[in-house]
Amino acid sequence: MTSGPSESGTLRLALLLALCLAVLALAIALATAIGDYSIGLGTVALAVTNGLGLTSAEISPIEQSVVWNLRLSRALVAALAGAGLSICGAILQALLRNALAEPFVLGVSAGASTGAVSVIVLGVGAGGLSLSLGAFAGAFSAFALVALLSNGATSGPNHTILAGVAASQLFNALTSYIVTTSGDAQQARDVMFWLLGSFGGVRWPDFQLLLVVVVISLAICIFMARALDAFTFGDEDAAALGIPVARIRLIMFAVTAILTATIVSMVGAIGFVGLVVPHAARYVIGPLHLRLIPACAVVGAIFMVCADIVSRVIVAQQTVPIGVVTALVGVPFFAIILYRARPQS
Numbered sequence: 001m002t003s004g005p006s007e008s009g010t011l012r013l014a015l016l017l018a019l020c021l022a023v024l025a026l027a028i029a030l031a032t033a034i035g036d037y038s039i040g041l042g043t044v045a046l047a048v049t050n051g052l053g054l055t056s057a058e059i060s061p062i063e064q065s066v067v068w069n070l071r072l073s074r075a076l077v078a079a080l081a082g083a084g085l086s087i088c089g090a091i092l093q094a095l096l097r098n099a100l101a102e103p104f105v106l107g108v109s110a111g112a113s114t115g116a117v118s119v120i121v122l123g124v125g126a127g128g129l130s131l132s133l134g135a136f137a138g139a140f141s142a143f144a145l146v147a148l149l150s151n152g153a154t155s156g157p158n159h160t161i162l163a164g165v166a167a168s169q170l171f172n173a174l175t176s177y178i179v180t181t182s183g184d185a186q187q188a189r190d191v192m193f194w195l196l197g198s199f200g201g202v203r204w205p206d207f208q209l210l211l212v213v214v215v216i217s218l219a220i221c222i223f224m225a226r227a228l229d230a231f232t233f234g235d236e237d238a239a240a241l242g243i244p245v246a247r248i249r250l251i252m253f254a255v256t257a258i259l260t261a262t263i264v265s266m267v268g269a270i271g272f273v274g275l276v277v278p279h280a281a282r283y284v285i286g287p288l289h290l291r292l293i294p295a296c297a298v299v300g301a302i303f304m305v306c307a308d309i310v311s312r313v314i315v316a317q318q319t320v321p322i323g324v325v326t327a328l329v330g331v332p333f334f335a336i337i338l339y340r341a342r343p344q345s
Helices: 005-033 041-051 061-096 108-122 131-149 157-180 185-195 204-223 225-231 235-240 245-267 273-285 289-313 322-340
Strands: none
Touching (some): 005 273, 061 204, 061 225, 061 273, 108 185, 108 245, 225 235, 235 245, 273 322
16 A cells, blocks of 8 residues: 555655754754864763763863853754744745845844944943843834834735835944944944854853744744745735735734844844745745745754854854855855846846
8 A cells, every 4th residue: 555645745854854853963063062172072962961960971171161051052042043044034935925035124133233233332221231132122123114114014025125125224324323433443343243143152041042932933933834825825815715914914024023133132143044045945845834934944953053163164263253154155045046036038
């Protein structure tokens, strides 16, 4: 007795996800072992089990601290950030029906950057307002501006994209003005590094918060998978299928804004992840969002962890901003999409 196409497709998806999870585990292990102070994978495993309280193996206190307190939390945050940005890209490409849509199209990243720069350079809220809170305030200010410019959730996709471009330009201009008028050159350099993305300062509290946000957002997206499938055919067709278009669009935009703001507030502005990963995942497993969303989460996590490894080894004794690495992959990919979308003569 042979299995049907549906059963065969489900088995193939399960095998692909299992393979991707194994690759992700290996990538996280390598990210924890690689650095200026190299640590063997065996020692990494012992340090992790020690940190979890499962063992009490005798290893160097320095190695235990480097693995558990620095590198493991960094690798896990990188994985969650990649998963979150990839999920956001898949959502926006469906809602806006635009192959070039990604998390920063709404200007949330630019707004978060402005909020963070205000805290770092101007000292706004010093002693009471942290970097993350400043980034949150800026991110949600940008989201509110986009909602205002696009006249709410009922506007067409092109209106929302144009509103996002306008908001991005405004907040990027504000950020540039604050940085260029700062009298502290070293401070301005640190700000510019943060704007290009960095996992250097993340710790376990960041991981815990991001884990909650990503898991809840992933659950909502999977629950809304049928509605996202309908949106790819247009608002009218989605409404004909019984989808409450305005309400679903508002919910999904809010989820995207919250998820992106959380990531940007922790690690800075990292572009192109939400563009590259959904297209790659869609090419392999198809457009159905019940499969696409989990695939984007896993592949995005692998992509970001690998990008973080590259950022630490590509230049000896230096760490390249993570946004530079993702741009080196994303810009050619962006150009390919533009080329394929050109009008045919």
